[in-house]
Amino acid sequence: MRLACHRLEGRVALVTGASRGIGRAIALAFAREGAKVIVNYNRERGRAEEVVKLIRDGGGEAMCIQADVGDRGMVEKMVEEALREFKGLDILVNNAGVLMGGGTLLEFRDEEFDPMWRVNVKGILNCSRAVAPHMMEKRYGRIINISSVAGLGTAILPGNMLYAATKAAVIILTKRLALELGPYGINVNAIAPGFISTEMGLGQWRPAELEERLSYFREKTMLRRVGGPEDIAGVALFLASEEARFITGQTITVDGGRIDFISHSL
């Protein structure tokens, strides 16, 4: 009996937006399970390098590559470099995302909506189509998209209508990509996180209102706490592992059991 457990041994994973937050936790969790990890970032080179250092110090293999996921040319170059360096690519986690501005129908500004669409939706398309030919040829692949409970239509936070629209698009893209890529042995799933304490999550409020907002979320959550990046990383790891081989086209809600929208989850 083999006691050591390296669920992603021999796999190569590309995690977008892995310089901090949820992406960072996923990159570290995958590396702990034996995957070689490409840590993508857009602006925060120093923090991406820290993630790579942590992995290498722990005996793993990793490299960071800068690319704006909204830029198709940059994404293609990133995937070419990853394939050249690590001789394969088995897992793609489309995690990079932005949350901007807000407002109602009459208030919203194109300068806020367009970048969200570009990163949260086109970013997933750019990365998925760059890795798909390789995965199709190998007849193996895992694509994991990070949506949000906002995209389920249940988390009606004032002002996040347009962010919610981009995250709903992620859910339908997950189903359609699963349909298209399933015959090639590629599983495509999504995770819909609830509130997670990261710079994006916490950055929505002024410091003065933070404690009040966190208590609100704790109270509305069956498990009576807010989520951390590792809560999402554990589910991403499961979806990337062999245990999830017969799951595709699904969106898994990971929100600690939100009492305020339990009756509306997918």
Ligand SMILES: NC(=O)c1ccc[n+]([C@@H]2O[C@H](COP(=O)([O-])OP(=O)(O)OC[C@H]3O[C@@H](n4cnc5c(N)ncnc54)[C@H](OP(=O)(O)O)[C@@H]3O)[C@@H](O)[C@H]2O)c1
């Ligand atoms: N936190 C939450 O409560 C929550 C809830 C539901 C869903 N989500 C989703 O979970 C994902 C991660 O969120 P988070 O909370 O970890 O956010 P975060 O702390 O703001 O981190 C975002 C990451 O995305 C990267 N990124 C942003 N724009 C990029 C681009 N154009 N190209 C490549 N990378 C880019 C950032 O890299 P640089 O810093 O290098 O630019 C950073 O690593 C997002 O898709 C988000 O929508 C979050």
